[in-house]
Amino acid sequence: MPIKSFFKLTLFNAIQLGKKVTSVIIIDDDQDSVESLDYLLKLKGIDVIGVGYNGKDAVTLYRKHNPDTVLLDLLMPEYDGHYAVEEISKLDPNAKVIVVSGSLDHRTDEIAKHKIVHSVVTKPFDADELIKKILN
Numbered sequence: 001m002p003i004k005s006f007f008k009l010t011l012f013n014a015i016q017l018g019k020k021v022t023s024v025i026i027i028d029d030d031q032d033s034v035e036s037l038d039y040l041l042k043l044k045g046i047d048v049i050g051v052g053y054n055g056k057d058a059v060t061l062y063r064k065h066n067p068d069t070v071l072l073d074l075l076m077p078e079y080d081g082h083y084a085v086e087e088i089s090k091l092d093p094n095a096k097v098i099v100v101s102g103s104l105d106h107r108t109d110e111i112a113k114h115k116i117v118h119s120v121v122t123k124p125f126d127a128d129e130l131i132k133k134i135l136n
Helices: 003-016 031-043 055-065 081-091 108-112 127-135
Strands: 023-027 047-052 069-072 097-101 117-122
Touching: 023 031, 023 055, 031 047, 031 127, 047 055, 055 069, 055 081, 069 081, 081 097, 081 108, 097 108, 097 127, 108 117, 117 127
Parallel strands: 023 047, 023 069, 069 097, 097 117
Antiparallel strands: none
């Protein structure tokens, strides 16, 4: 069975069983990280409804899809994760953002205290722990 068909089947089965399917957007400037995380989440039955590569993409995708969770890198060229947190919080003060970053800067403590940031996960991360944070 092709991988895309498997993912669609997994999501279809979850919907058929009456389970709420969690929707996520993934934002990271590293395309390999985005693809790996996308693959992992789909295997776990999480609906990745969008991917982007900077903070501006995050805001655009949030506005378009209103996901349950945003997985967000902080340090990205052009529009960074700090920009995304500020703009998404204006759109939805109840948004759920999980910061997933390999490089934390001096503003990380500040951003971690933001109302919409539910947790900060440092790369490399434990996949099961990240899944738990997304589903809670």
